[in-house]
């Protein structure tokens with residue numbers, strides 16, 4: 001069993017209270033985690049403030065960028081440790097951690113280490129009445145101490161997506177990992193010390209939301225900006241906290257994303273992509289497609305191929321290389337998902353496959369397992385089609401026209417992503433332009449260029465991160481006007 005401590009001013013520390021982290025695979029306690037008190041958060045913020053004005057500020061941009069490359073390289077050297085941490089905490093198949101989420105952790109540091117050196121700012125020469133003129137130019141400055149509040153579904157990827165640009169821009173951070181996934185953030189503390197990131201630049205405080213470390217960080221007056229990924233309801237609470245002191249906030253929140261499959265698509269690619277978009281990481285992906293719309297001539301064939309694909313996915317423990325789907329993160333999440341499985345039946349859904357708990361080997365029986373599930377036949381106002389379930393499930397609705405499916409896809413309070421499968425380029429352009437979502441994929445899913453804007457419309461988010469958009473959030477742009 002591991003002991004996970006807070007990481008403050010370059011030291012692993014704990015001050016009393018602890019909580020248990022249980023394995024999603026078998027419900028055994030896998031670590032005891034130090035819960036940060038308000039005083040611990042005070043210390044973390046103070047250490048971040050000291051580094052912001054001191055050691056970190058003194059390092060020139062090019063050297064800062066080199067240091068972040070060193071972080072990425074050390075993460076790669078400790079690749080297996082990160083895979084172990086991610087799979088132990090979340091139950092995700094090791095293959096998913098290995099091929100997608102852990103490499104993205106290192107990639108996040110490299111992209112922003114490069115980007116921060118290559119972004120120009122603006123200059124304007126202006127006329128003045130005396131004819132001598134003036135010169136305006138702008139510079140970027142760090143926003144300050146950034147509070148980073150993270151979810152559990154892709155802990156390393158989503159944390160480094162914020163920490164890396166924050167540090168690249170010269171900020172310091174106080175990270176609050178999810179209570180469900182504390183390991184990777186602690187491991188990153190070891191990496192920071194190994195490569196010589198100054199003490200206090202990266203701090204980690206563990207705990208929960210309200211009345212615990214999450215609230216202590218987001219309400220702390222010494223935190224200058226807050227970046228959050230998680231549920232829409234939590235984001236709304238964090239917005240309120242950020243309003244005190246008029247602090248900038250970036251919110252990446254839930255989704256109820258549509259996958260739209262036209263009859264002219266590459267069928268095999270659409271099935272393969274949809275199996276991933278609906279079921280990878282046991283459906284615990286904010287970009288996942290829980291609402292599928294299939295053009296009527298293809299409907300029966302698509303439903304039956306997706307069913308076959310879902311039934312073919314091996315469910316089991318993360319380190320078995322043949323496993324395609326692990327457990328849910330916790331029994332709490334499983335119960336939430338199973339309650340939707342029940343609601344679907346009560347609302348009159350046809351259960352195409354799944355709908356319950358799979359049979360697993362006796363040593364896994366206490367884990368948080370659910371079956372991948374496909375429904376058809378529900379009306380668009382059913383809760384299954386309106387609320388984010390965040391599980392391995394999708395509902396498939398047939399459609400007849402482009403206008404009809406566009407209206408259906410946009411009829412949601414969310415707007416994170418949408419996925420289109422079609423070989424008609426004009427239609428792809430038309431639909432992509434009209435869909436109300438921050439990220440549109442055509443004939444692909446989760447294909448990520450880290451220079452692009454990432455974020456959601458409507459209740460899926462406020463602001464964009466990624467590429468220069470992250471630099472906008474993590475810096476203050478200052479104009480300097482010089483009268484010549």
Ligand SMILES: NC(=O)C1=CN([C@@H]2O[C@H](COP(=O)(O)OP(=O)(O)OC[C@H]3O[C@@H](n4cnc5c(N)ncnc54)[C@H](O)[C@@H]3O)[C@@H](O)[C@H]2O)C=CC1
Nearest residue numbers: 150151152177178208209214215230231234252253254286
């Ligand atoms: N748009 C995006 O990029 C992504 C969004 N998500 C969303 O995240 C959710 C799943 O993650 P969860 O961890 O369950 O989200 P959550 O909102 O329950 O928790 C996220 C983090 O916020 C903290 N927290 C909770 N209440 C708080 C409060 N009042 N003040 C400060 N901190 C608080 C939690 O301890 C945790 O660290 C899903 O809704 C999913 O769609 C997940 C990944 C990506």
Ligand SMILES: O=C(O)/C=C/C=C(\O)C(=O)O
Nearest residue numbers: 153154284285286287448
């Ligand atoms: O690629 C990103 O920046 C975000 C990815 C989000 C997930 O991996 C997730 O929600 O699981």
